[in-house]
Amino acid sequence: MSVKIAVIHYSATGTVHRLAQAVAEGAEKAGAEVRLRRVPELAPDAAIDANPAWRAHVDATGDVEVATLDDLEWADGYALGSPTRFGNVAAQLKQYIDTSGGLWQRGVMADKPATAFTSAHNVHGGNESTLLALYNTFHHWGSVIVSPGFTDPSVYAAGGNPYGTAHPGAHGEPGEDVLAAARYQGERLTRITKRLKGQLGRA
Numbered sequence: 001m002s003v004k005i006a007v008i009h010y011s012a013t014g015t016v017h018r019l020a021q022a023v024a025e026g027a028e029k030a031g032a033e034v035r036l037r038r039v040p041e042l043a044p045d046a047a048i049d050a051n052p053a054w055r056a057h058v059d060a061t062g063d064v065e066v067a068t069l070d071d072l073e074w075a076d077g078y079a080l081g082s083p084t085r086f087g088n089v090a091a092q093l094k095q096y097i098d099t100s101g102g103l104w105q106r107g108v109m110a111d112k113p114a115t116a117f118t119s120a121h122n123v124h125g126g127n128e129s130t131l132l133a134l135y136n137t138f139h140h141w142g143s144v145i146v147s148p149g150f151t152d153p154s155v156y157a158a159g160g161n162p163y164g165t166a167h168p169g170a171h172g173e174p175g176e177d178v179l180a181a182a183r184y185q186g187e188r189l190t191r192i193t194k195r196l197k198g199q200l201g202r203a
Contacts, residue, residue, distance in 0.1 A: 003193045005032040005186070006071045009081035010039045010092040013053040015119040015169045016081045017061060022179040023079045023117060023165070026186025032193070035074065037067035039096040067096055072103055077193035078114040078143065079186060080134055083169075087126030089133050097137055110142035113193045115185055117165040127166035135163075146192045154181040 005027040011017035017038070024036045041048070041058060048054045072078070082093040089097070103109060116134035120127045131147075138145050148155050149162045158165060158181035165182040167174045174182075 003032050003076040003190060003197055004035070004074055005077045005079065005190060005193065006035045006037065006067075006075035007079045007081070007186070008037045008039065008067045008071060008093075008096070009117075010083070010090050010096075011057060011061075011081070012043075012083055012090075013051070013169065014057040014060075015167055015174060016083050016117070017057065017064075018174050018179070019117045019119065019165055019167065019182045020079075020081050022174075022182035023081070023186035023189075026183030027079070027190045028186075029183065030187040030190035030194075032077075032186075032190040035071050036064065037071055038064045039067050039092050042092050042095065069100060069103060072100060073108050075112070076197055077112055077146075077189050078109070078138075079117065079189055080114070080137075081117040082130060082134065084118055084120040084126035084130035087129040087133075089130060100141075104141055107142065111196070112141075112143050113146045113189055113196060114138045114141070114143040115146045115148070115164060115189045117182060117185065119167045119169050121169045123159075123168045125168065127161065127168075128163050131163040131166070144192070144196065146189050148181065148185045148188055151188065152181075152184050154184045157181065
């Protein structure tokens with residue numbers, strides 16, 4: 001049974017983008033049709049240019065399609081990713097979420113599985129609170145939250161975060177242990193989506 005997964009994210013310097021790619025890889029491996037999307041950048045060029053890594057990432061990912069509300073309507077399941085901003089969701093992703101009110105009123109996201117991933121600069125820089133903030137959105141959407149939990153050895157190897165894959169950006173690029181956990185998260189989301197779609201008879 002094929003399901004459709006939307007992996008929608010915001011990334012400034014590339015860490016969350018790499019996690020998004022791994023989540024998408026895991027979902028595809030589990031048999032999903034995947035849309036990997038980025039939300040629009042809101043920061044002014046002056047701010048982006050002040051950080052070479054930020055500018056490099058913006059320039060390198062211009063070919064990644066920009067998320068629209070159609071992606072939420074299209075998908076059977078969702079994976080949302082954001083860097084942490086003071087323990088909360090980045091404004092860029094939050095603005096996208098805030099445009100979903102019309103879909104929410106129609107129940108488009110209701111009963112669909114959803115999961116989240118993130119990156120803070122430090123290990124204790126707000127990763128879990130950012131994931132929980134994203135899960136608050138899923139509660140309001142009426143989605144079915146699919147956290148990785150402690151359901152696979154890859155979760156432990158990546159630092160043991162049962163809420164979702166997270167990587168401290170100060171440690172450099174995500175290593176294979178973290179990417180494996182992100183792939184597993186995409187696989188788990190796909191498996192649960194298939195199960196619910198079969199039980200609920202979603203078209």
